[in-house]
Amino acid sequence: MVTIQETELKERGLLAVSRAKELGRPILISEVHKMDTINPLSFFNIGKERFLGERFFWKDPTDEIMLIGLGISKQIQSDQVTDRFFHVEEEWQKFLLESLIFNPYPENGLGPVMFGGFSFDPNKMKTDLWSKYSDSLFHIPKYLLSIIKGQTYLTTNIVCTPHDNQDLFIKVTEERKRLFNSLDQSYQLRTVNLLETKEVSPEKWKKTVEDVVQDLKSGPLKKVVLARELRLVFDAPFEAETALFNLFNQQHESFIFVFESNGDAFLGASPERLVKKQGNDVFSTCLAGSIPRGNTEEEDKILGEQLLNDQKNLIEHGFVVEMIKEALEETCDQVILPDKPQLMKIRDIQHLYTPVIGKCQKDASILLLVERLHPTPALGGLPKKEAVEKIRELEELDRGFYAAPLGWVDYRGNGEFAVSIRSGLIQGNEASLFAGCGVVADSNSESEYLETGLKFKPMQRALGGK
Numbered sequence: 136m137v138t139i140q141e142t143e144l145k146e147r148g149l150l151a152v153s154r155a156k157e158l159g160r161p162i163l164i165s166e167v168h169k170m171d172t173i174n175p176l177s178f179f180n181i182g183k184e185r186f187l188g189e190r191f192f193w194k195d196p197t198d199e200i201m202l203i204g205l206g207i208s209k210q211i212q213s214d215q216v217t218d219r220f221f222h223v224e225e226e227w228q229k230f231l232l233e234s235l236i237f238n239p240y241p242e243n244g245l246g247p248v249m250f251g252g253f254s255f256d257p258n259k260m261k262t263d264l265w266s267k268y269s270d271s272l273f274h275i276p277k278y279l280l281s282i283i284k285g286q287t288y289l290t291t292n293i294v295c296t297p298h299d300n301q302d303l304f305i306k307v308t309e310e311r312k313r314l315f316n317s318l319d320q321s322y323q324l325r326t327v328n329l330l331e332t333k334e335v336s337p338e339k340w341k342k343t344v345e346d347v348v349q350d351l352k353s354g355p356l357k358k359v360v361l362a363r364e365l366r367l368v369f370d371a372p373f374e375a376e377t378a379l380f381n382l383f384n385q386q387h388e389s390f391i392f393v394f395e396s397n398g399d400a401f402l403g404a405s406p407e408r409l410v411k412k413q414g415n416d417v418f419s420t421c422l423a424g425s426i427p428r429g430n431t432e433e434e435d436k437i438l439g440e441q442l443l444n445d446q447k448n449l450i451e452h453g454f455v456v457e458m459i460k461e462a463l464e465e466t467c468d469q470v471i472l473p474d475k476p477q478l479m480k481i482r483d484i485q486h487l488y489t490p491v492i493g494k495c496q497k498d499a500s501i502l503l504l505v506e507r508l509h510p511t512p513a514l515g516g517l518p519k520k521e522a523v524e525k526i527r528e529l530e531e532l533d534r535g536f537y538a539a540p541l542g543w544v545d546y547r548g549n550g551e552f553a554v555s556i557r558s559g560l561i562q563g564n565e566a567s568l569f570a571g572c573g574v575v576a577d578s579n580s581e582s583e584y585l586e587t588g589l590k591f592k593p594m595q596r597a598l599g600g601k
């Protein structure tokens with residue numbers, strides 16, 4: 136049973152309205168309640184009727200934090216190219232200014248939280264594929280379910296204007312009641328059939344890899360990550376709930392995310408953290424270098440050993456370590472990392488993995504860290520600027536939000552961003568899936584092609600393919 140003291144919101148609401156009147160502008164009121172356990176997928180699903188296209192879902196690999204947002208109380212969006220991270224930070228701080236926050240709990244991910252992300256490269260010409268996503272796009276939800284270390288909380292965010300009165304809060308409490316009443320209804324996932332899987336220009340893609348290898352051999356470029364696309368066609372609209380249910384059950388050891396915008400849904404299961412910030416503690420991940428999983432335990436171990444000792448993959452990985460270490464040293468007093476990579480094994484693939492931790496300076500916001508880090512050479516290349524230019528020039532794909540920072544920030548400045556790989560964009564009856572690989576001077580186009588094939592698998596499986 137879920138009980139929320141409703142007179143409370145009405146009383147607090149009137150306080151907020153009088154503050155809005157005083158200031159002559161809208162202000163946010165946010166309140167947090169502790170709840171009994173709620174299934175995160177059910178909460179996402181009940182938003183379907185009222186909040187379709189305005190939902191998000193986030194889960195980290197360890198299940199420490201799950202965030203499910205319904206509705207939009209405020210949107211921060213822009214196609215601005217210069218200072219886009221700073222611009223979002225500024226709007227976020229402006230939105231929080233003078234807000235009334237009723238949150239007695241110390242946990243991260245409660246109260247006002249913005250969720251969203253950035254496109255990979257705002258200088259790349261946008262195609263229709265990503266028309267529903269601005270280059271910077273964040274949502275502060277109306278209702279946020281936060282499951283933090285197994286405890287469940289609900290945040291209600293309301294933006295009230297000087298013209299509002301008690302009616303607004305009566306409406307919200309009724310809407311909230313209706314939402315929770317529908318939680319008990321069982322939810323049927325719709326079955327949809329995959330009609331066709333189209334590979335977008337695989338031969339041309341391999342040729343581009345070969346051309347880039349030639350470039351890399353003559354320098355100064357050291358690494359360029361090249362991505363390709365699969366286009367799936369279904370016999371009916373593929374619902375985000377079904378894809379989420381599958382990802383949640385099939386790829387539980389990854390970050391699971393869904394970010395809806397205007398009817399489209401960007402979602403995926405990424406193994407790669409870009410950055411997490413908790414107070415002054417900063418965590419990042421170097422993930423690059425790949426090999427398949429074995430069919431038996433023995434074969435899997437042999438493949439893992441092979442990866443740990445493979446020169447091409449160690450070089451590919453080393454560039455990422457070098458850059459992340461440097462980027463964090465600009466904002467952190469201490470940066471600690473092991474001197475050798477270890478293995479990260481996920482369902483379809485194993486990677487070279489180096490965790491990095493640091494203590495950042497007081498004034499470093501998580502978005503500043505994102506700016507310094509994005510794109511790491513696991514997604515862009517090295518040197519950063521030249522590699523991104525190469526991708527802009529040669530890649531036929533509109534990456535949109537693929538391979539870019541996606542995550543959340545709370546009002547206390549804590550948050551986490553993953554790199555949105557192993558992902559796809561669902562648009563009604565169709566979906567685009569994306570996968571890329573680190574091309575270095577030693578790369579072979581056929582093996583890079585096969586490696587991207589492995590990286591499509593989690594999304595293909597979640598969407599009912601192989």
Ligand SMILES: C=C(O[C@H]1C=CC=C(C(=O)O)[C@@H]1O)C(=O)O
Nearest residue numbers: 423424425513556570571572573
């Ligand atoms: C760019 C992707 O993966 C990156 C992350 C891990 C391993 C990678 C690799 O070995 O090439 C990639 O750098 C992707 O999955 O689309």
Ligand SMILES: [Mg+2]
Nearest residue numbers: 424425572573
């Ligand atoms: Mg690779």
